[in-house]
Amino acid sequence: MTLKKYLNRNHPTYPELEKDLAKRWAGYWGEAALANYVKELPQEKYLILHDLQLQLYDTHFQIDTLLIAPTHSLIIEAKNIIGTLYFDNIFNQLIRINPDGTEDSFEDPRTQCRRLQSLLKRWLIQHNLHLLPIDYLIFFKSTNKTILKTNGTTIDTSRICKGRDLFSKIEGIEKQYKQVKIQAAKWKEIAQYLVNQHTPQQVDILQEYGLTVNDLPWGVLCQDCTHLMHYQKGIWQCPKCHSVSKDAHIEAINDYLLLIKPTITNQECQTILHLPTSDVTRRILISLNLPTTGHTKSRVYHQWAGDKCYQFIEEKIITQRR
Structure with missing residues (x-):
């Protein structure tokens, strides 16, 4: 928002900036919707971390929401994409069909989550904290403008949900992890350590768009x-x-x-x-x-x-x- 405020509308970078900003706002509202849902979860069962950013060597990764329980931890990736959406198992992509018939391709959020799952596991091992199994869910903001469909191929939808279906998915995952792995003290210690290690990535926004201070009036x-x-x-x-x-x-x-x-x-x-x-x-x-x-x-x-x-x-x- 700050960069857009100063950049001239006639600058060749302005359309790209405006498009990226729209995506960021969509992501923000998706995460906000997810946060409103998970706050209803019982506090005695889960510790909830939002927008957790960690660094593993030279790699930064961000987790929209992380639930930590004594039995397991759960990554939840929030999505806010308008349109008719298909999961393509062959090329591992998410395809959006627009009203005018055109199509857009996104990275398959299941692939994203598996990457986050691997990175978080490696990060916890590095810090001697890998005591819990890690699972994941993909949450789509509930709106009548987002339609999830399958294209006839066999697709595992057990980790994909929309709106309040989130709670039934969380309950289904709970049934897979019944054995308590850590006691309450260690449970809270892990959560606090993750918060303390929160490392937001420093981004040079001007460099990202190939701009200099002279481009801004x-x-x-x-x-x-x-x-x-x-x-x-x-x-x-x-x-x-x-x-x-x-x-x-x-x-x-x-x-x-x-x-x-x-x-x-x-x-x-x-x-x-x-x-x-x-x-x-x-x-x-x-x-x-x-x-x-x-x-x-x-x-x-x-x-x-x-x-x-x-x-x-x-x-x-x-x-x-x-």
Whole structure:
């Protein structure tokens, strides 16, 4: 979303970015639907981890939802694909038939899950925690625009479900794993260790799309009409819709720290915000209370680590708008 906000609609990369963003939103809503269902599972039976990201040597892998029980663990991969869907056993792909008769091909989610199953097993062995058998399920968000069909070939649907059918599938898998493998203390220890080892993959989003900082028309965007705002006497003013703001620069600085690099200098900030002087820029940067290194002209301002960055930005905006 942040990159799309700044990239010109006429840029040749924009259609690709828009298409990828739509896929990410679909994935997000699929995972959100799955999360709403699994929260109904009994807490005494399962520990539930969402969006778990781990690293095995040079390989990063992400698990939408992982259920951990004393008898087994269960990977659940969420899908949110609209259309009529067929599982092709011959070429291991998922085929979507669109209303206009055209077809799209996706990687078979069963293949994805088996890969995750293997990676998680190897990761647990590496950390001396492979104490539970690992199974998997593929969950499709319940919608009347998603139709699952078979093409006549023999397809194992025991690990494919849609909507609330998730619970009957989980119960069916439970019956296969009746023997308790670990006690409660170890059960929780494994879950906590997985959380502690959560390692989000660092992605250079500009490099991913072959962009540079010069491809983005930086500035402070009006929250009402997205037009570039002008700074005058401590106030940001929109020449198009005439909105005014005292803190519109906060979002622009945060976007730079997220998209370009986690540090910013006075000169860089003055350039991207189109501020009149370095003194005005310095006052704005100091007001954010960002961590710094260096002194005077060599001072570098650093992004807050992790979620603290978002929390700080939200608190700053709320404080300044009071």
